[in-house]
Amino acid sequence: MIFMRAGFFDTLKNEECLYEFMSQISNDQTAIQSTNKWSEVAGQVIDRLMGKNMSATYEFHQLTIDMPKAEGPDGKHIGSVKWTINGRIVITTQAYEKNRPTI
Amino acid sequence: MILDRNYLHIDKQDQVADWFVKSMKAVQTGSIKLKLEGDLALKIDIINHENKNKIKVDLLQPTFFRTSDDETGLFDKLRSAKEFAKKLTDNEVTISFLRRGGEAITLGSDAKPTLSKIISRSDDLQIDSITETTHLKRDLKTD
Numbered sequence: 162m163i164f165m166r167a168g169f170f171d172t173l174k175n176e177e178c179l180y181e182f183m184s185q186i187s188n189d190q191t192a193i194q195s196t197n198k199w200s201e202v203a204g205q206v207i208d209r210l211m212g213k214n215m216s217a218t219y220e221f222h223q224l225t226i227d228m229p230k231a232e233g234p235d236g237k238h239i240g241s242v243k244w245t246i247n248g249r250i251v252i253t254t255q256a257y258e259k260n261r262p263t264i
Numbered sequence: 265m266i267l268d269r270n271y272l273h274i275d276k277q278d279q280v281a282d283w284f285v286k287s288m289k290a291v292q293t294g295s296i297k298l299k300l301e302g303d304l305a306l307k308i309d310i311i312n313h314e315n316k317n318k319i320k321v322d323l324l325q326p327t328f329f330r331t332s333d334d335e336t337g338l339f340d341k342l343r344s345a346k347e348f349a350k351k352l353t354d355n356e357v358t359i360s361f362l363r364r365g366g367e368a369i370t371l372g373s374d375a376k377p378t379l380s381k382i383i384s385r386s387d388d389l390q391i392d393s394i395t396e397t398t399h400l401k402r403d404l405k406t407d
Contacts, residue, residue: 206329215300215301216300216301216302217298217299217300218297218298218299218300218302219296219297219298220296220297220298220299221294221295221296222294222295222296222297223293223294223295224291224293224294224295224296224310225291225292225293225294226290226291226292227290227291227292228290229290243292245294246294
């Protein structure tokens with residue numbers, strides 16, 4: 162009986178979520194179209210991550226990048242390379258007043 | 265009920281999108297963690313299987329990734345990013361977006377949409393969990 166109740170409430174919860182989700186999609190159709198270019202969206206996210214007075218730490222663990230073969234002038238093969246990146250990059254941003262008087 | 269517009273539109277000559285997808289193809293394995301103000305905000309895991317790349321982007325603190333001054337949130341853009349998802353499929357790349365460990369949406373090569381195809385009209389975009397999708401949408405939208 163307990164399981165039946167749990168199942169019933171789960172179903173109800175999922176239906177509520179589905180209804181809410183569908184309603185939101187419906188509302189989206191009337192939403193004003195603003196930023197819609199990939200590069201602009203990427204820029205906004207980067208701006209957000211590089212905000213004022215922020216500290217961001219990027220940690221790389223066995224990140225393998227396989228650079229494919231490239232062709233140089235006259236169809237010459239430049240060759241390929243595999244990089245493995247391990248380590249940490251810390252970026253700290255600080256805002257300061259541009260017109261601050263100097264001593 | 266059906267989205268007719270692509271909120272996240274990619275121009276044919278958008279080199280940033282091209283470069284971005286090709287970079288994702290070049291990254292084979294590994295993981296990247298992003299800590300903001302000391303707290304883990306994002307975890308990216310990259311797996312390569314049979315020359316196909318699968319990238320799992322786990323938004324551990326989704327509110328950090330809100331885009332400001334926008335009527336539609338970042339998630340709406342991703343959910344309707346048909347052109348971007350197609351580009352991923354063409355390059356055999358899959359991106360899954362997770363919210364605090366729970367899979368929400370998958371774009372690209374491994375996406376196998378069933379019901380979500382009715383919403384997105386795309387073969388390259390799958391909604392994994394309506395609950396997580398709803399939460400993620402809420403988290404990424406500016407109040």
